[in-house]
Amino acid sequence: MELNVVIQSIAIISCMILIGAILSKTFKFNEDTRGVFISLIVNVAIPCIILSSIFHVEMNENIFKMIVLVFCLSILINLIGIGVGWLLAFVFYRQSAIKRELALLSGLGNTGFIGIPLCAVLLGPEGALYAAIFDAGMDFTTWTVGVFMLQKNKIFDIQTFKSVINIPIVAIVAGLVIAYFQFTPPLLVINLVDQLAAIAAPLAMFYIGVLVMTLQGSKVKESGSKVWIPLTTKLLILPGIVAFLMLFLKLEQTIMQTILIQSMMPTLTLASILFAKYSADENLGAITTVLSTLLALLTIPFMIYLVNVYVL
Template identity: 40%
Template sequence: MDVAVVATAITVMGIMILFGYFLSAKIPVNKETKQVLVVVVLNIAVPSVILNGVFNTEVSGDLLRQVGIILLISICFHLAAIVFALLFARIAGFQSTFAKRMTILAALGNTGFIGIPLCMTIFGPTGGLLAAIFDAGLDFVIFTVGLYLLQSGSGFRLRQLKSLVNVPLAAVIVGITSAFLNFEPPAVLQQLVELLSGLAAPLAMLYIGILLQQLLKRNGFRVFPQIWFPITIRLLLIPALTLIVLSFLPLQELTRNVVILLSGMPTFMLAAILFSRYTDDEDTAVMTISFSTILSLLTIPLVAYAASFFF
């Protein structure tokens, strides 16, 4: 993995976050406007990244094998991260309910909103496609084990799985199916998804900047005392353990690099919504998302630099 390329991409994304921050400071951005940005990124731009990855990659048995491997790795990775974070939360002396909440914030990263655009920028269309598959594994863990942990005392419900049915997943299915059928998309469709995929990173970073400005304006830099736990686990310990484990696995270079990069993502954005719905502690999630996102601009290049010594 080229550290300079990663650092450049992170710097550019950081600048775009600043644009969003100052835009929100100058022009009031309401809830509806933010919702439009989220819908465009998740339902238009990210699916276009996935389809663009399929259309611009020779879909061979080797690629399909990589897709299957990275999906399996993602599910195992996130389950292991939850066990690891929960163990450390208990060692830290957190009470049962609070320990579960800290586990969710520490174990699950923003592989979709930030990870997919970042991997597409650094590794090209195929990198964006593999990142989307990795994110699909995260979604499965969030809406099964994740919700089970948040709903303290509640059992798992099958209706939770309906959240797994979304536009990015549909794009993965459509893309892989079209590859199996040797479907050659028309030039208009290819150009359309290529242009729309370019919206993913700028709009996602602008949204994060807007969100950060509003969160900091409302809460300032006030943090809860235990914020060190999810940030340390999410941005440092999990990427470090990922590097060690992957050094023993015979993975292709691109697959390995995508997993390494995604292991260092900040806390996932959806945590704020889930904490608001299933707990009375939304501010904890909001603060963790904000500060982990800011700090990740420094730690992601550090993870890439560390990877250069392992591989």
């Protein structure tokens, strides 16, 4: 991976976050505006990135095999991150009531909002496709293992299963079916999807910028003493473990680069919403999301530099 391209991409992301922070002064950020942001990103922009990637990649039997592999590796990597986070939380905060939250924040990354657009810029359509599959594995882990850990009664019911079926997952399945049968959509549809895909990164970064401005100093101080566990695990330890694994796995370069980049992503943006739904620590989720995103602007180039030197 070209480090200068990575740095330029991170710089652009930083500028978008700054614009979002400035824009937050022009409107009231509440549940309605949050819902609009999330709906546009999750239900329009991300599915269009997925479909655009599929439309621009020549699908064959080998690609389909690699898709299955990336999906399985994504689940494994997410579980490793959760396991490391749980271990650290158990060692340092054994009596704490938020060990579950710390563990999930350590393993589940922002592979959709930031990961897919970043891979699309750095690695092209094929990288974006694999990034979308990795994100699907993260979604699967979130709404199965994550929900199971957060639930008090530890029941995996039909409602939980329905949560796994979201529009990005539907876009992946529909796109792969279209590709399998070698159907070429009309040029109008391809151009529309391409243009809608382009709004993913700006919208996601604007949302992060707005989120930064909503943090209250008292809440940061209250939860800040423990967020070092997910920050350290998600941004440094987990990418290091994945890079070590890549030394032993003989993967195509694009797949290896995609998996490495996705493993470096900050904590998932929807953490606070997920925690609120299951009566967990919502503030911890929001604070970790914001802090990990800001720190990731520094750690991603640093980790990619180390990977270029010692792995690739």
